[in-house]
Amino acid sequence: MSEAETSIPFRAGQEGYASFRIPAVVVSGAGTVLAFCEGRVDSAADHGHIDIVLKRSGDGGRTWGPLQVAAGNGTDLAGNPAPVVLDDGRILLVHVRSAASATEDAILRGQVSDADGRRVWVQHSDDDGLTWSAPTEITRSVKQAGWRWYATTPGHALQLRSGRVVVAANHTLPPAGTDNGTEARYNSGHCLLSDDRGETWYLGYLDENTDGYVNVNETTAAELPDGRVYFNTRNDSPAPGNRADAHSADGGRTLVKPFRPQAGITAPVCEAAVLQLRDPDLLLYSGPADPGARALMTIRVSTDGGTTWRPAYTVDGLPAAYSDLTRVxxxxxxxxxxxxxxxxxxxxxxRRVPVHRLT
Structure with missing residues (x-):
């Protein structure tokens, strides 16, 4: 693995943050690598005072500039960064916000008000990520009444060749027929769509399977060469394996078939990322490959639009969890x-991975 170069933009306990989690990465129109994540001020917990922080690299990810706060929410939470670089150079940052005190468990049990719960916002940068606009809330357009937990991606979002912006997302539903504080674990999938470069938003597909077989959770997307959108998701259910996938033939508005198990990817229950390369024509997947633990970060390759997968590049045998991919x-x-x-x-x-190691 000596050909690969590595750098560490974020290390727990440094630069004013106890923990850094939930990475997302894009390359701007100017060629700058933008590495986003959640900067968790007080602990590694998923709630609390959390900022979306950013570091920029002008040399392909070998070195990094100073830490910036791309999206803050006072002492509350701004998280789940879903950045996307548009064809006109603008960088959108879709994300969620909630009260610092709103734990996932309380949200799932319906014990958190709409005002304090998971709400959806978007910002943009027109100067290569140096500065960011004030946030605009889009919750009413993309979150239905009754949904409890809500998360964008994590990882990068997507602009299709048509110009449409697609942000994969997930939500939970309350238990059917009751709202008595029971913990809701009916994970469900959807996506956010914009046809005007992030000015207005609406919901695309809904996959709300409550039979406990495939429960769509954190989801990532890529546009295939034939124009279909491929979605790959973390599956917290008894289905074979811990991944599921689906395709859309209409830019994310609907799915050809609901999410089904993807047993060809050995993985623990964890987020992962996908990226479509154009030259060569390869669909990439990154995620830990140990079936029972978050470890063994591996890039897999598909040459048939996500139907079958093969391991192509194993980073090392160390602990590893969430990831994202970009073409540098x-x-x-x-x-x-x-x-x-x-x-x-x-x-x-x-980590800079040579493309020839993946072919």
């Missing part, structure tokens, strides 16, 4: 991922 240049793919010697959450590391 013609010869290089960038992998931004959580890892550490004894814990997956010690650093967020960036």
């Amino acid at each position: 240049d013609a010869e290089t793919v960038g992998l931004l991922y959580e890892t550490g010697d004894f814990s997956a959450y010690t650093t967020i590391t960036f």
Whole structure:
């Protein structure tokens, strides 16, 4: 693996944050690598004072500039960064906000008000990520009444060749026929769509399978060369394996078939990322490959639109969890991922992976 270069833009306990989680990475129109994540001020918990932080690299991810807060919410939470670079150079940052005190458990049980719960916002940058607009709330357009938990991606969002912006997302439903504080674990999938470069938004597909077989959770998307959109999701259910996938033939508005198990990907219950390369024509997947633990970060490759997969590049055998992928240049793919010697959450590391290692 000596050909791969690595750098560490985020390390737990440094720069004013106890923990860094939930990586997302894009390359701007100017070629700048933008590495986003959640900066968790007080602890590694999923609630509390959390900012979306950003570091920029002008040399392909070898070195990084100073830490910036791309989206803050006072001492409350701004998280689940879903950045996308548009064809006109604008960078959108879709994300969620909630009260610092709103734990996932309380939200799932219906014990958190709409005002304090998971709400959806968007910002943009027109100067290569140096500064960001004030946030605009889009919750009413993309979150239905009654939904409890809500999360964008995590990882990068997508602009299709048609110009449409697609942000994969997930939500939970309350238990059927009751709202008595029972914990709702009916994970469901949807996506956010915009046909005017992020000015207005609406809901695309809904996959609300409550039979406990495939429950769509954190989801990632890529546009295939034939124009279909491929969705790959974390599956917290008894179905074979811990991944499921689906295709859309209409830009995310509907699914050809509901999400079904993807047993060809060995993985623990964890987020993952996908990225479509154009030259060569490869669909990539990154995620931990140990079936029972968050470890063994691996890039897999599909040449048939996600039907079958093969391991192509194993980073190492260390603990590893969430990840994201981007195309840095013609010869290089960038992998931004959580890892550490004894814990997956010690650093967020960036690895430059030669494309020829994936073919």
